[in-house]
Amino acid sequence: MAMKKNRIVVLVVCFTLLFLGTYAQQTTDGLYKKTLKEVLDEIQEKYHVKIKYTTEMVKDKWVNYAEWRFRPNVDTTLSNVLTPLDLKVNKEGSGRYKLKEYEYYRWAVNDGWKELDRIASQYHDKESWEQRKVLLKQQLYKALKLSPLPVKPASKPIITPQRVFDGYTVQNIAIEILPGLYINGSLYRPLKIKGKIPAILSPDGHWEHQRYRADCQIRCATLARMGAMAYSYDLFAWGESLLQFKEEDHRRSLAQTIQALGAVRILDYLLSLKETDPARVGISGGSGGGSHTVLMTALDDRIKLSAPVVSVSSYFYGGCPCESGMPIHQCGGGTDNVELAAMAAPRPQLLISDGQDWTANMPEHDFPYLKKIYGYYNTENMVENVHLPAEGHDFGPSKRYALYQFIAKNFHLNINSIEDGNGKIDESKVTIEKEPAMYVFGDKGEKLPAGAIKGFDQLQKVFSAATKQ
Numbered sequence: 385m386a387m388k389k390n391r392i393v394v395l396v397v398c399f400t401l402l403f404l405g406t407y408a409q410q411t412t413d414g415l416y417k418k419t420l421k422e423v424l425d426e427i428q429e430k431y432h433v434k435i436k437y438t439t440e441m442v443k444d445k446w447v448n449y450a451e452w453r454f455r456p457n458v459d460t461t462l463s464n465v466l467t468p469l470d471l472k473v474n475k476e477g478s479g480r481y482k483l484k485e486y487e488y489y490r491w492a493v494n495d496g497w498k499e500l501d502r503i504a505s506q507y508h509d510k511e512s513w514e515q516r517k518v519l520l521k522q523q524l525y526k527a528l529k530l531s532p533l534p535v536k537p538a539s540k541p542i543i544t545p546q547r548v549f550d551g552y553t554v555q556n557i558a559i560e561i562l563p564g565l566y567i568n569g570s571l572y573r574p575l576k577i578k579g580k581i582p583a584i585l586s587p588d589g590h591w592e593h594q595r596y597r598a599d600c601q602i603r604c605a606t607l608a609r610m611g612a613m614a615y616s617y618d619l620f621a622w623g624e625s626l627l628q629f630k631e632e633d634h635r636r637s638l639a640q641t642i643q644a645l646g647a648v649r650i651l652d653y654l655l656s657l658k659e660t661d662p663a664r665v666g667i668s669g670g671s672g673g674g675s676h677t678v679l680m681t682a683l684d685d686r687i688k689l690s691a692p693v694v695s696v697s698s699y700f701y702g703g704c705p706c707e708s709g710m711p712i713h714q715c716g717g718g719t720d721n722v723e724l725a726a727m728a729a730p731r732p733q734l735l736i737s738d739g740q741d742w743t744a745n746m747p748e749h750d751f752p753y754l755k756k757i758y759g760y761y762n763t764e765n766m767v768e769n770v771h772l773p774a775e776g777h778d779f780g781p782s783k784r785y786a787l788y789q790f791i792a793k794n795f796h797l798n799i800n801s802i803e804d805g806n807g808k809i810d811e812s813k814v815t816i817e818k819e820p821a822m823y824v825f826g827d828k829g830e831k832l833p834a835g836a837i838k839g840f841d842q843l844q845k846v847f848s849a850a851t852k853q
Contacts, residue, residue: 496699
């Protein structure tokens with residue numbers, strides 16, 4: 385009797401499962417929906433690959449029409465599954481992938497090259513290129529919401545006492561660029577100044593310790609020892625700017641606009657100095673500072689020389705909103721950082737690239753394009769590429785040495801002044817200062833002016849009023 389009952393229970397369970405399975409199966413009513421985790425697990429099993437991801441990345445994410453997205457090869461399948469979710473994978477090796485958020489600013493190399501070719505097809509000589517430049521420049525200012533530029537505050541820069549070192553001096557300076565908004569930096573000058581001298585804007589990149597880093601101090605001090613002024617300054621919501629804003633404010637789109645406006649005001653200040661030679665004004669930054677270097681050279685004709693370092697690429701648009709947060713790359717029906725770099729022509733330009741980031745392919749496609757644009761002016765020799773295939777993403781000694789030589793050559797400075805007895809560049813005479821020495825507003829921000837903006841919401845109101853947007 386007991387055995388008969390058990391058989392009945394088993395039959396009931398089987399029929400119940402069959403019934404539920406019939407009505408739980410995937411249909412269009414349920415959009416053939418599966419969790420992203422389920423789909424990724426199926427992909428790993430079917431294609432014999434490994435996909436790294438965190439629980440948080442796949443949490444609460446669903447794939448509609450999941451089974452319909454599978455294709456014979458894993459790469460197409462992953463694209464079909466992840467693109468609607470604004471996700472992607474990076475291939476880390478044979479059969480190994482890592483899940484990442486979709487990066488609008490990063491393209492496949494060949495896709496970037498094709499896009500640059502499309503862009504370049506719109507002009508073929510100096511005249512057609514000049515027309516393109518005019519269009520781009522106008523639209524860049526509008527994209528940044530800087531057309532027209534806001535009125536410049538009448539306040540004078542806040543300047544700390546001068547510090548004297550071996551062959552150069554340093555002063556920290558805060559410039560008010562909107563009511564209550566300051567951009568801070570340090571101005572390095574030759575100890576002895578005779579006549580007019582060059583001025584070099586030195587924007588910081590996204591490296592640790594901001595403009596207080598040793599390599600940043602070394603670069604600016606060495607330029608001063610060569611006979612040029614070098615103005616090192618903070619990115620927005622970075623460095624001393626954090627007295628007014630939070631770190632996360634740096635990743636807001638308006639950061640790109642504020643940084644551009646800040647550079648315009650720094651140029652205004654430097655060109656107001658009696659010792660500045662307006663014919664020898666340059667700019668050089670690395671990484672995010674390199675993107676800023678390219679943009680400012682495209683925007684402002686007062687810049688006569690540019691040197692973006694480990695930055696420029698046709699397939700990378702800058703991974704921070706301070707580089708691509710505003711729609712500058714939609715200007716002119718679509719542009720990229722290489723075309724923006726071309727807007728420097730025929731002014732001298734040095735592009736330093738390396739083998740371990742998005743500049744790794746610079747000599748193959750992007751640099752020949754730039755040479756072609758400079759060729760419209762018969763100035764192919766005015767654009768140079770120093771490619772360091774064994775190096776990585778930094779502003780290390782070999783990159784700085786190339787910069788010194790380029791500036792010395794084009795701004796007629798004596799490179800021997802920074803060389804040792806063996807003819808090698810010597811940076812050892814630079815004093816590395818501790819971070820607080822480079823502050824404008826005191827060790828704890830106690831000297832920040834009373835009317836200074838505090839917080840991003842207040843900045844938006846001030847910016848809106850200043851630009852009447």
